[in-house]
Amino acid sequence: MQGTTFEMSADWSSTANAGPNHTEIQVPSGQSRFSDFETGRSGLRSTPPGRADEALRASEERFRALVEHSHDAVTLLKADGTVLYDSPAVTRVLGYTPTERIGCKVFDFVHPEERAAMARGFADFAMRAGAVASSEGRFVHKDGSTRWIEGVRSNLLHEAAIGAVVVNYRDVTERKRAEEERVKLEDQLRQAVKMESVGRLAGGIAHDFNNMLGVILGHTEIALSRITATEPLHVHLQQIQKAAQRSAELTRQLLAFARKQAIAPSVVNLNEAIVGTLRMLQRLIGEHIRLRWHPAANLWPVRVDRSQIDQILANLCLNARDAIAHAGQVVIETANVTLDHEVHGDHAGFARGEFVRLAVSDDGSGMEKETLAHIFEPFFTTKGIGEGTGLGLATVYGAVKQNNGFIDVLSEPGAGTTFRIFLPRHLAGDRDR
Numbered sequence: 001m002q003g004t005t006f007e008m009s010a011d012w013s014s015t016a017n018a019g020p021n022h023t024e025i026q027v028p029s030g031q032s033r034f035s036d037f038e039t040g041r042s043g044l045r046s047t048p049p050g051r052a053d054e055a056l057r058a059s060e061e062r063f064r065a066l067v068e069h070s071h072d073a074v075t076l077l078k079a080d081g082t083v084l085y086d087s088p089a090v091t092r093v094l095g096y097t098p099t100e101r102i103g104c105k106v107f108d109f110v111h112p113e114e115r116a117a118m119a120r121g122f123a124d125f126a127m128r129a130g131a132v133a134s135s136e137g138r139f140v141h142k143d144g145s146t147r148w149i150e151g152v153r154s155n156l157l158h159e160a161a162i163g164a165v166v167v168n169y170r171d172v173t174e175r176k177r178a179e180e181e182r183v184k185l186e187d188q189l190r191q192a193v194k195m196e197s198v199g200r201l202a203g204g205i206a207h208d209f210n211n212m213l214g215v216i217l218g219h220t221e222i223a224l225s226r227i228t229a230t231e232p233l234h235v236h237l238q239q240i241q242k243a244a245q246r247s248a249e250l251t252r253q254l255l256a257f258a259r260k261q262a263i264a265p266s267v268v269n270l271n272e273a274i275v276g277t278l279r280m281l282q283r284l285i286g287e288h289i290r291l292r293w294h295p296a297a298n299l300w301p302v303r304v305d306r307s308q309i310d311q312i313l314a315n316l317c318l319n320a321r322d323a324i325a326h327a328g329q330v331v332i333e334t335a336n337v338t339l340d341h342e343v344h345g346d347h348a349g350f351a352r353g354e355f356v357r358l359a360v361s362d363d364g365s366g367m368e369k370e371t372l373a374h375i376f377e378p379f380f381t382t383k384g385i386g387e388g389t390g391l392g393l394a395t396v397y398g399a400v401k402q403n404n405g406f407i408d409v410l411s412e413p414g415a416g417t418t419f420r421i422f423l424p425r426h427l428a429g430d431r432d433r
Contacts, residue, residue, distance in 0.1 A: 072151075076164035079126040079157055081106045081119065084164055093149070093171045095142030111138035111146055126165060129158040136172070148176040216244045265305050265403065267426050270334055270356055271295040273309045278332075281313060285321040285330055294333035300425040302356050308399040315392040316360040316419050323364025323417060331361045339422070351406065354425040361418040367411040375409065396421075 073089035083106055086098045094109065101109070107119045114137050125131055136150045151169030156162040220241045227234055274293070282291045313332070320330045335357045367375070374380045376397040400407045400421050411417035 070168075072168045072170045075101075075106065075167045075169070076162075077106055077122075077167060078164065081122055093169065094139060094147065109139050111140055114138055122165075125153065125155060126157065129155055131155045146173075147171050148173045213244050213248045217241065217248070220244065264307075265303050267301050267303050268306055268309075269299060270302055270304075270309070270358060270423070271299050273306050274313065274332060274334070274358075277310050277313055280310075281317045281330075281332075284314060285317050288327050289321060289324055290327075290329040291317075292329055292331045294331065296333070296335045298336070299334055300336050300354065300356050302403075302423040303426040304403040304423060305399075308403065312358075312396050312399050312421065313360070315396050319392055320360065320362035320364060320417070323362055323366070325365065328363045331359075333359050333361075335359075336425075337422070351424075355405070355422040356425060358421040358423065359418055361416060363416040366413045366415045366417055367409075368413055372409055372411060376407075 068088050070087065070089060073093045074085075074087040075083060075090065076085040078084060083101045083104050086096065086101055088098050090096055090098060090101070107115050107122070110118050118137060121135075125133060132152065132154045134150075134152045136148065138146050139149045141147050148171070149169050150172045151167050153165055153167040155165050157165060220237055224234065224237050224241070227237075274295070278291065278293060285291060317330055324330075336354070337357045338354050339352055375393050378394040380394075396419075397407060400423075403423060405421055405423040407419060407421045409417065409419055
């Protein structure tokens, strides 16, 4: 009988003649099709070469379709990080076409700050056959922007059919931004709660202490009025009076921080209010520092306590003076600004609307992030013992808040500092706040 001959392992059952290692089976013509023949217990079917090739092509096409239509990008890498293959999704994730990066080192597309560390980590990973690891890092998009990429890589270099590190990855930039925004808002909330708590405590203590100082000052004045200046006790009473007056000034600063200081707001033009203080401010900062004044034209009116503007400027200029080691400059400027959430929403105390911005800048030593996080807290100071009370910026913070504004700070070590105060624009017909 003419047919198709198969050679199979000897452990398969057969009634044909068998050699020592193989069994030869004769299959009648017309029964060698994929669906017509089964071996004894394996369930394997004989498939003509044409059908096998067709099945293989179909399998490859399914695999390619899965990769090329995957939401995640897929990249195959050699052991040294050379790109062998990029799926079409790489265009959506990083902006490159699937062929642009072929032959390039994948590390060339990593953010410069993470490039060396990622190269070292990949070299170690390539040595561990079969290893699987997840990671997150910054990559540079074709348009130059930074993208956060999250991925899983599998070391299949030892697999003959693949021979590569397979990386599946996606763009998680928006998620990272949302997480950073959430953390920032939580930090701002904690800071606001802390400042409010400290303010209530400081305000309560300052109020009671101020009452006691009033008694001390009153009795000291009575005592001084009843003795002559030549009596030995007169000098001691004067020292008591001076100490009480200095203490009263500290309590006023605490009350300003706690927003319990009595104020008398009125509608003012901030430019006019500042001009009247410039000579005094120049004396405060000294001749070695140049004071520059840049008023905005047609500045909107604001409703504030004018004496508190003097207090704010004095404290900010003194702070600038202490940050400038030798010669330098302090710049005071005003501007009309309209704030929206998209641009300014990350500022502490932010509110939408129209504001007059008062900025005080210096070219001094600047501050680190750790310092910036505490500068408005009462009694926090970076100065030496006896060189400051730590209440200057706390007073500024309280005065700004009491006048319905908010304040932010821009500073870096060696790059100077800018304090920006935003006071609401006063419109005709606005009710007193």
